[in-house]
Amino acid sequence: MKQTNLKIVSDAQASGSARSARPVIEIKGVSKTYKTQDGEVPSLRPLDFDINEGEFLVVVGPSGCGKSTLLKLIAGLLPPSAGEIRVENRVVTSPHRDVGIVFQSALLLPWRRVLENVMMPVEVKGLPIEEYRRRALDLIKMVGLDGFERKYPWQLSGGMQQRAAICRALVHDPKIVLMDEPFGALDEIVRDHLNEQLLELWARTDKTICFVTHSIPEAVYLSTKIVVMSPRPGRVTDVIESTLPKERPLDIRETEEFLAIAHRVREGLRAGHSYDE
Amino acid sequence: MDSAREKIIPVTAIVALIIAVWYVAAIFMNAPVQRDMNKRADITPTTLEFVVQTYTQAKPILPAPHQIVANFYKSTFEVKPTSRRSLVYHSGVTLSSTLLGFALGTVLGILIAVGIVHVPALDRSFMPWIVASQTIPILAIAPMVIVVLAAVGVTGLIPKALISAYLSFFPVVVGMVKGLRSPDFLLLDLMRTYNAGRATVFWKLRVPASVPFLFASMKVAIAASLVGAIVGELPTGAVAGIGAKLLGASYYSQTIDMWSALIAGSLVAALLVVLVGAVGGFVEKRMGARPS
Structure with missing residues (x-):
């Protein structure tokens, strides 16, 4: 990542490490059941946890445990079957403004250039174009996509497309960023690189991030807090506060501390399995 | 190369x-x-x-190829284009109703597709009728349209164009419905997180996504339009147009004339399809499509 001194952080969020553990997202007894033709399919069993301001929360669980459903519930794209989700103390009933989402596929619009794709939320929300254009260009520079602003998505590699998608999620300066296995489709080398970039981006912007993955190393490397989930219907088997320092070079993954947390995550996943079988 | x-x-x-x-x-x-x-x-x-x-x-x-070529050359280049013996004249007549019918059919097809995508009731009630409309032989409908419209005083270009439109709206409906529905489900979710209304989703997402589908179906539609125009010319008493020329020539067993009219029709069709394809290629390239 380029070392640029950018004023990407809004003043309200710039309080930095002095912040108190104020919950931004509160999940209270939330469960989700899908109604299908074969009857009701439970997807999430009642969940209870908070995500604090500026926290990097990683939800880790096996495929199909309802991780994506959880993100959609937080985003207000789906109503919970029971319980309630509060964001900034307001009950979520519909999609709300202060959120940016990144999915597993970049979902860039093929007829828009990179900058135009990044500007999409600004256009749709009717925010001042000129002001946010500068912000978009700064973000593009931060993720190392400068020079590619006028390229079309097909001219970018998978990793670059995903970086553009991250810029798009951040351009309107949301407090919360939801990421649904954003690097799941990328090879491990690119994934490592983007994990590193994401941590830097997070450190610089102080967003509250809720990140979903089924990769244990990725979960441990990125998180300040890990929520471990069982297979469908998902429930929380463990919540782990990371003891790793905020400064994390890639080789932190070979330290005792890292492996201990990874071990505990694996234990949590195993606990979920034995419960089901 | x-x-x-x-x-x-x-x-x-x-x-x-x-x-x-x-x-x-x-x-x-x-x-x-x-x-x-x-x-x-x-x-x-x-x-x-x-x-x-x-x-x-x-x-x-069965005329020999060189007989057809000679006849085609003579009635295309050696006769005044305004003459009734000129294939250029007849092609022009057919082309005008083809283009009018194609325009009508495309606009109608797009409107129906937009309705079907946005109103679930239309999807269920319209689609079976639209499919059924294409199973009726056009040769059976064409004379009725011509006769009914002639009875109310509408003759000439309009009835033929309507038959063209009848054939050409169908591929446009099918292609556009598919195109307007082509955006990924997650993209629609993404738009919802921006609090985008239906109009915004339509103009910023559905319409651009449907462009390649539109041009693909317009290629089929313009060829169908030409068929419609030729069929529409058959029951008009063989006044003018490639259809009239075909019918007149078959009356008098002028097989060479028939074949050269056939070639004129095929050339017009090929030209139209290539033209639509070229416009589509140009538009898609301007929209940043990957060059194939």
């Missing part, structure tokens, strides 16, 4: 093969008539003379 050369050789080979088979077939197809004529005129030609005779009949059952 290489791909063009790769295409040219097989295509030319096939054309050469067809022409060779055609010349052989022409001898056999025209031989019985020629034998009768020779018997009546009491001529006994050599084999070579006989072959030449089968290639030079005025009203052969």
Whole structure:
């Protein structure tokens, strides 16, 4: 990542490490059941946890445990079957403004250039174009996509497309960023690189991030807090506060501390399995 | 460049093969008539003379390719384009109702598709009728449309264009419904997180996503429009147009005229399809599509 001194952080969020553990997202007894033709399919069993301001929360669980459903519930794209989700103390009933989402596929619009794709939320929300254009260009520079602003998505590699998608999620300066296995489709080398970039981006912007993955190393490397989930219907088997320092070079993954947390995550996943079988 | 050369050789080979088979077939197809004529005129030609005779009949059952080419050349380039003997004139008449019908059909198709995508009730109630409309033979409907409209005083271009539109709206409906529904489900979710209304989703997402689908179906639609226009010309009493020319020529067994009218029609169709394809390619390139 380029070392640029950018004023990407809004003043309200710039309080930095002095912040108190104020919950931004509160999940209270939330469960989700899908109604299908074969009857009701439970997807999430009642969940209870908070995500604090500026926290990097990683939800880790096996495929199909309802991780994506959880993100959609937080985003207000789906109503919970029971319980309630509060964001900034307001009950979520519909999609709300202060959120940016990144999915597993970049979902860039093929007829828009990179900058135009990044500007999409600004256009749709009717925010001042000129002001946010500068912000978009700064973000593009931060993720190392400068020079590619006028390229079309097909001219970018998978990793670059995903970086553009991250810029798009951040351009309107949301407090919360939801990421649904954003690097799941990328090879491990690119994934490592983007994990590193994401941590830097997070450190610089102080967003509250809720990140979903089924990769244990990725979960441990990125998180300040890990929520471990069982297979469908998902429930929380463990919540782990990371003891790793905020400064994390890639080789932190070979330290005792890292492996201990990874071990505990694996234990949590195993606990979920034995419960089901 | 290489791909063009790769295409040219097989295509030319096939054309050469067809022409060779055609010349052989022409001898056999025209031989019985020629034998009768020779018997009546009491001529006994050599084999070579006989072959030449089968290639030079005025009203052969199967004209030889060079007869058709000569006739086509004469009635395209040697006759004034305003003359009723000119294929340019007849093609122009057919082309005008084709284009009007194509425009009507495309606009109608797009409107119906937009309705179907946005109103679930329309999807259920319209779609079966639209499919059913295409199962009715156009030859059965065309005369009725012409006759009914003539009874209320509408004649000329409009009835023919309506038949063209009837054939061309269908591929546009099918293609556009598919195109407007093509955006990923997650993209629609993403738009919802921006609090985008239906109009915004439509203009910023559905419409651009449907462009390649629109041009693909317009290629089919314009060829169908031409068929509609030609069929529409048949029951009008063979006044003008490629359809009229075909019908008139078949009345008088002017097979060479029929074949050259057929070629004129095919050329117009090919030209229109290529034109739509070129416009589509240009638009998609402007929209940043990956060059293929």
